[in-house]
Structure formats: C-alpha cells, structure tokens
Amino acid sequence: MNIHEYQAKALFAQYGIPVAKGAAARAADEFEAALAELDNGPVVVKAQIHAGGRGKGTFTNGYKGGVKMCPDKAAAREAASQMLGNTLVTHQTGPEGKVVKTVFFNAPCDIEKEYYLAILLDRASSQPVIIASTEGGVEIEKVAEETPELITRVTIDPAAGLQSYHKRKIAFGLGLTSKEQLKQMDKLLTGLYKLYWEKDASLAEINPLITTPEGNIIALDAKVGFDDNALYRHEDIRNLRDLDEEDPKEVEAGKYGLSYIALDGNIACLVNGAGLAMATMDIIKHFGGNPANFLDVGGGASEEAVTEAFRIILSDPNVKGILVNIFGGIMSCKTIAKGIIAAAQNVEVKVPLVVRLEGNEVKEGKQLLAESGLNLTPADSLKDAAQKIVGLVEAAASA
Amino acid sequence: MAILVGPETRVVGQGITGNFGSLHARKNIEYGTKYVAAVTPGKGGSRFEEKLPIFNTVHEAVAKEGANTSVIFVPPPFAADSILEAIDAGIELVICITEGIPVRDMAVVKDALRKSSTRLIGPNCPGIMTPGSCNIGIMPGYIAQPGKVGVVSRSGTLTYEAVYQLTQRGHGQSTCIGIGGDPINGTSHTDAVRLFNEDPATEAIIMIGEIGGTAEEEAAAYIKAHVKKPVAAFIAGATAPPGRRMGHAGAIVSGGSGTAEAKIAALKDAGIAVAPTPSDIADTLLEIYKG
Numbered sequence: 001m002n003i004h005e006y007q008a009k010a011l012f013a014q015y016g017i018p019v020a021k022g023a024a025a026r027a028a029d030e031f032e033a034a035l036a037e038l039d040n041g042p043v044v045v046k047a048q049i050h051a052g053g054r055g056k057g058t059f060t061n062g063y064k065g066g067v068k069m070c071p072d073k074a075a076a077r078e079a080a081s082q083m084l085g086n087t088l089v090t091h092q093t094g095p096e097g098k099v100v101k102t103v104f105f106n107a108p109c110d111i112e113k114e115y116y117l118a119i120l121l122d123r124a125s126s127q128p129v130i131i132a133s134t135e136g137g138v139e140i141e142k143v144a145e146e147t148p149e150l151i152t153r154v155t156i157d158p159a160a161g162l163q164s165y166h167k168r169k170i171a172f173g174l175g176l177t178s179k180e181q182l183k184q185m186d187k188l189l190t191g192l193y194k195l196y197w198e199k200d201a202s203l204a205e206i207n208p209l210i211t212t213p214e215g216n217i218i219a220l221d222a223k224v225g226f227d228d229n230a231l232y233r234h235e236d237i238r239n240l241r242d243l244d245e246e247d248p249k250e251v252e253a254g255k256y257g258l259s260y261i262a263l264d265g266n267i268a269c270l271v272n273g274a275g276l277a278m279a280t281m282d283i284i285k286h287f288g289g290n291p292a293n294f295l296d297v298g299g300g301a302s303e304e305a306v307t308e309a310f311r312i313i314l315s316d317p318n319v320k321g322i323l324v325n326i327f328g329g330i331m332s333c334k335t336i337a338k339g340i341i342a343a344a345q346n347v348e349v350k351v352p353l354v355v356r357l358e359g360n361e362v363k364e365g366k367q368l369l370a371e372s373g374l375n376l377t378p379a380d381s382l383k384d385a386a387q388k389i390v391g392l393v394e395a396a397a398s399a
Numbered sequence: 400m401a402i403l404v405g406p407e408t409r410v411v412g413q414g415i416t417g418n419f420g421s422l423h424a425r426k427n428i429e430y431g432t433k434y435v436a437a438v439t440p441g442k443g444g445s446r447f448e449e450k451l452p453i454f455n456t457v458h459e460a461v462a463k464e465g466a467n468t469s470v471i472f473v474p475p476p477f478a479a480d481s482i483l484e485a486i487d488a489g490i491e492l493v494i495c496i497t498e499g500i501p502v503r504d505m506a507v508v509k510d511a512l513r514k515s516s517t518r519l520i521g522p523n524c525p526g527i528m529t530p531g532s533c534n535i536g537i538m539p540g541y542i543a544q545p546g547k548v549g550v551v552s553r554s555g556t557l558t559y560e561a562v563y564q565l566t567q568r569g570h571g572q573s574t575c576i577g578i579g580g581d582p583i584n585g586t587s588h589t590d591a592v593r594l595f596n597e598d599p600a601t602e603a604i605i606m607i608g609e610i611g612g613t614a615e616e617e618a619a620a621y622i623k624a625h626v627k628k629p630v631a632a633f634i635a636g637a638t639a640p641p642g643r644r645m646g647h648a649g650a651i652v653s654g655g656s657g658t659a660e661a662k663i664a665a666l667k668d669a670g671i672a673v674a675p676t677p678s679d680i681a682d683t684l685l686e687i688y689k690g
Contacts, residue, residue: 121502121506121582121583123582123583123611123612123613123649124612124613126505126506126583127506127509127510128506140654141654141655144654145655157510158503158506158507158510159507159510159511197503200501200502202502227501227502227503229475229499229501229502229648230501230502230503230504232476233476233501261640261643261645263638263640271556272556273554273555273556273557273646274554274609274645274646274647274650275552275553275554275556275557275558275580275607275609275635275646275647275650276554276556276557276560276635276677277645277646278554278609278610278635278636278638278639278645278650279554279560279633279635279636279676280677281638281639282635282636282638282659282676282677283676283677283678284638285637285638286675286676291638294639294645294646327559327560327563329537329538329539329542329555329556329559330422330423330426330537330539358560358563359539359542359559359563360539360541381678382560382676382677382678383676383678383679386676
C-alpha cells in the first residue's frame with residue numbers, strides 16, 4: 001500500500017525527520033486555512049498523486065507542472081485551483097494520468113545540494129538496506145546504472161538493528177563530515193529506520209534529501225510504501241489508504257479474496273494460482289493475443305469466487321474473450337466445472353469462453369462442461385486453450 | 400534416495416487442527432507420510448483424528464515422538480513465531496505453507512535460520528513431495544510418480560503443471576519442492592538445485608521461476624559452474640507490467656530488475672533449456688534428457 005507525500009511527511013515529523021512546514025487541502029474552501037499555517041512569502045504547491053515525476057508532468061487542461069514554486073499565497077491559491085480536480089500526466093502515470101484530489105502547500109527551502117536516501121528490503125540478503133547517493137532528485141535506478149560509485153549501501157542485521165557506524169558510513173558516503181551534519185544525519189537515519197521497521201514499510205524514500213545553505217538537512221520529498229501483509233497490525237496506516245488511487249476493479253476483487261490486475265489487452269484470464277496465472281498471460285501473448293488481466297482465484301476456485309471473477313472480468317469493456325485455466329489439484333474438476341457452469345449462467349457470458357481443466361477427475365469435469373449447454377469451448381492443454389481463445393477472438397473481430 | 404524427505408521423515412504438524420491444515424494433513428497421512436505428532440497450543444493431551452498425539456509445544460513433540468520435520472499451517476500473524484519455535488526445538492526441516500507472513504517477521508526468521516542448522520522450505524509454498532514415500536503440504540499426490548527428475552518451483556499450480564506433464568509422459572520425479580512466492584524464503588532455487596545435483600537418484604532437473612528478485616540468475620550461475628545434469632527451466636511473468644505485484648508478494652519487477660527477460664537470458668547463458676510456454680516444460684527437458 002502506498003500513501004501520499006503529505007501523509008508520509010506527517011509520519012516523518014512523528015519520527016523526528018526534518019521536513020518543511022506544510023499543510024494539505026482537499027477542496028478550494030480549504031486553501032485559506034491550509035495557507036494560514038504557513039508564513040507569508042513564497043509557497044510551493046504540490047499535487048498529491050501516487051506517482052513520481054510530478055514536477056515535469058502536464059495536466060490534461062494544459063497547465064504545466066504538478067509542483068509549482070509560487071512567489072506568494074495568492075499565486076499559490078491560483079496554482080492550487082489549477083491542479084485540484086484536474087488530471088496530471090507524468091511518465092509514471094501512463095497516458096490516462098491521475099486526478100489530483102489533494103494539494104499540499106509547503107514552505108520553500110533554499111537548496112545547497114540534493115541527495116538520495118532510502119530504506120528497503122535487500123532481497124539477496126533478506127535484510128533491510130539503506131541506499132544513499134550524492135545524486136538527488138533523479139531516479140536511483142539511473143544512478144545505479146550509470147554511476148554506481150556514487151551510491152553507498154549498508155545492510156542492517158535486523159536482530160542487532162541500526163548501529164551508529166551504519167549511520168556514519170551513510171553520512172560519510174554522502175560527503176557530510178561536519179560534526180553538526182553528522183549529528184543531524186544520525187537523528188534522521190534513526191527516525192527513518194525506526195519508521196521503516198515499526199510500521200512495516202516496504203520502502204521509505206527521500207528524494208531529494210537536501211542541505212540548505214545554513215547546513216540544515218531536510219527531507220524535501222517523502223515516499224513511503226507498506227507491506228500489505230502487515231497492515232492488519234497498523235490501524236493508523238490502514239486509515240491512510242486512498243481508494244481513489246486504486247483501480248476500482250482491483251479493490252472490488254480484493255473484497256472477494258481474488259487477486260486481479262487490469263492490463264490493456266482483450267483476452268481475460270481466470271486462473272488458480274499466481275504463477276499459473278502469470279504463465280497463462282504469457283502463453284496468450286506467445287500465440288499472438290493480448291491478456292486483459294491477471295486474475296488468481298485462489299487454490300479452491302469456488303463457485304462464489306468464479307462468479308465474482310466473471311463479473312469483474314466482464315466489467316472491462318475491452319474484453320472480447322475469456323480463458324479459464326484451472327488445475328484442480330486437491331479439489332475435483334467436477335466441483336470446479338459445476339462452479340464454472342453456475343457462474344457463467346449467473347453472469348451471462350456473451351463473449352467466447354474457452355475452458356481448460358486439468359487434474360483430479362478431469363474426465364468427469366469435462367463431461368459436465370460438455371453437457372451444460374453453455375456456449376463454451378473445451379481445451380485439452382494450456383497450449384490448446386491459448387490457441388483456441390486467440391483464434392476465436394480474432395475470428396470475432398474480423399467477422 | 401531423493402532429497403530432504405523420505406521414509407525416515409517424522410512429521411509434526413503445527414496448526415493442523417484447523418480446517419485447512421487438517422484436510423491436508425489427512426491427505427498427507429493417506430499418502431503414507433509419517434506424521435508423529437501435532438502441535439496446537441492449549442490442545443495438548445488430546446489427539447488428532449483420535450490417533451496422533453497433540454502437544455502444546457514443538458519441543459515436546461521432538462522429545463516424546465522424535466519429530467524431525469515440521470509442517471506449518473498456522474495463520475499469518477502467528478506463523479513466524481511457529482517457525483522460530485520449530486528452529487528452537489531443533490527441527491531439521493520446516494515446511495511453512497502459510498501465505499501472507501509480513502516481510503519484517505520473515506527477516507527475523509531468516510536471521511534465526513542463519514544461526515541454526517534448520518532448513519526452511521517456504522513460506523507461501525505448496526510443500527515438498529518425494530513420490531511414493533512422503534508428501535508434506537498441499538500438493539496433490541496423484542500428479543506425481545517415483546522417478547529421477549527433480550522439480551523446484553516458486554509457484555504451486557505451475558509446479559503441478561510441470562509434474563503432471565512429466566508423469567503423463569511416463570517420467571517420474573525424485574522430489575518436487577515448492578520454495579514459495581514470497582520475497583524472503585528459506586530454501587532458494589540455488590539450494591534446491593545444489594541438493595538435486597548432489598543426489599545420485601536425481602538425473603535431471605526442472606526449475607520454474609517467476610519475475611522478481613534475482614534467485615533464478617543466481618541459480619543459473621551455480622548451474623553453469625557446477626551442474627552437469629540436464630536442466631530445463633520456465634520463467635513466468637514475461638507479460639507482467641513493471642511495479643505491480645502479481646499475486647505472489649515476491650513477484651514484482653522493480654526498477655528494471657527482476658524481469659523475465661533478464662532471467663531467461665541468464666538461464667540460456669548457463670546452457671539451460673528454457674521452455675517457450677508453460678505447456679512445453681516437460682517436453683523441453685525430454686529433448687535433452689531421455690531418461
């Protein structure tokens with residue numbers, strides 16, 4: 001789960017990480033109160049969406065830039081009203097962009113130098129890793145590829161926790177050597193690691209982290225993501241979830257324990273198991289089709305789950321065909337076939353439907369499908385199924 | 400011979416008195432797997448299915464029944480604690496089926512594993528099966544038959560797919576291991592491949608991977624340097640969009656790393672036969688291994 005910058009900065013403040021003074025507004029009539037929290041003078045206005053590249057983004061109404069430096073509060077109000085309710089397109093949002101539902105007013109900071117700082121999981125060592133770079137404000141992947149020598153990495157033994165030498169190593173790696181700045185970095189890293197660990201973050205990123213001409217270190221941006229599997233123990237974090245930032249179909253699927261991700265193709269897939277679901281998308285592509293989604297109905301593939309899955313799949317107007325691929329491991333293919341038949345009748349599937357069943361009592365399952373009177377095409381293998389659905393969808397398109 | 404589990408395996412089931420756990424423990428026992436105890440805190444002194452003694456702690460199951468392997472069906476908030484208890488009790492092999500354990504909990508478990516001699520398989524995995532003698536977890540037994548191909552996979556149903564393809568073509572398996580789809584797991588692809596390579600009863604290996612992390616690349620490097628046995632592979636997720644978690648917590652392409660493309664390239668570079676589609680996994684191996 002991801003949160004907005006203004007929410008992440010509130011968490012930062014809670015953990016003693018220095019941020020510029022700021023206030024958020026969700027409607028035009030909140031601008032006044034929010035701006036009143038800042039001093040008179042220049043204000044930075046930042047559009048709040050779950051995507052990077054906001055500063056270089058463009059709104060679909062033609063307004064340029066999702067991050068604006070404004071000379072005074074009046075200009076900030078004007079910029080905020082241009083952003084709020086409008087759609088911002090950045091290199092991370094895709095061409096459809098994201099609607100800005102919150103703006104964040106910030107006190108400006110004078111920048112001496114920009115850095116990068118993040119804590120995330122290092123999968124190779126299964127330990128948290130702190131990554132720091134002297135190149136702030138740019139994407140870390142780019143730095144890692146082009147100038148890896150500018151990156152300092154420190155992995156943390158989770159049992160021993162963050163030590164002072166870890167923090168010194170990061171600070172020295174960034175070229176921060178004065179006693180005062182070492183002290184600031186020590187405090188900042190202590191807070192950031194504590195936040196990462198206590199709140200089960202999957203990523204705590206500051207890009208850029210800046211030094212001011214006075215020598216102060218401040219988090220100018222904040223990006224924090226959380227481990228979905230740990231949200232059960234963090235009510236405060238769950239409350240930060242913004243459903244407007246998520247695909248409504250994916251939210252709906254989640255309610256039924258289905259794992260669904262929308263894609264841009266026209267052949268929907270309904271599969272049990274995440275690996276097999278990915279492989280099903282791959283094989284559709286392999287035979288010249290385009291998958292419309294990833295969908296894992298879970299191991300059991302019950303009638304309720306399959307019915308909901310059909311509903312969600314068919315709410316995507318691009319879907320021109322459906323491939324059902326179920327490997328009945330423990331559960332009988334007869335039970336699965338009955339579920340598919342009932343679900344297909346419940347939701348009236350009008351596009352070509354190819355069903356591939358495999359596993360326990362597959363013969364009986366296939367027979368039930370054949371006798372159901374439903375307009376579906378049975379398939380023998382995953383390959384056969386993929387070729388059939390791609391063929392049917394192509395034939396329907398050219399008819 | 401096979402790897403990790405066989406007739407000598409003595410299983411304690413942690414959390415098998417729940418619905419899901421009991422269903423699969425029953426199936427495992429029917430298969431011939433030797434379950435010697437169950438552990439459900441608070442239910443000590445009673446019996447599972449009127450036969451298996453239930454204990455309050457794993458330590459008791461080890462001391463009284465000689466359990467050397469544990470299978471865990473405990474819900475996610477309590478699963479890491481169950482793994483740590485099994486490690487502390489000196490269990491040699493822990494198989495954790497549970498899906499949804501927080502990463503932070505697994506980071507702590509991983510640290511404890513490093514300081515012990517316990518091996519963990521999973522979490523978020525279908526388990527492990529040596530066909531004909533021992534099936535621990537949720538894999539359907541009928542898809543497999545005893546034989547000489549070792550199968551290792553991050554995905555459950557994709558494992559079934561590969562194993563069943565082999566069986567239908569008359570080729571059995573030495574051992575099938577599901578290592579799980581989480582970002583932190585106990586046994587890696589490389590660990591499993593090393594065990595298969597050192598097992599005289601395994602003649603060929605199938606490795607099934609998916610997007611996310613670099614475990615497949617590491618296994619490819621190991622295979623290139625050490626493995627003479629024929630190896631076939633399949634990688635799922637070539638069409639997955641970057642930055643999205645594809646069902647499994649560990650299946651994500653982030654910052655250009657963990658792509659199917661990079662994994663397939665590393666596998667091919669190591670001389671491994673890569674199946675073009677999931678339907679071709681067994682046939683891809685059988686082109687280079689006649690059995």
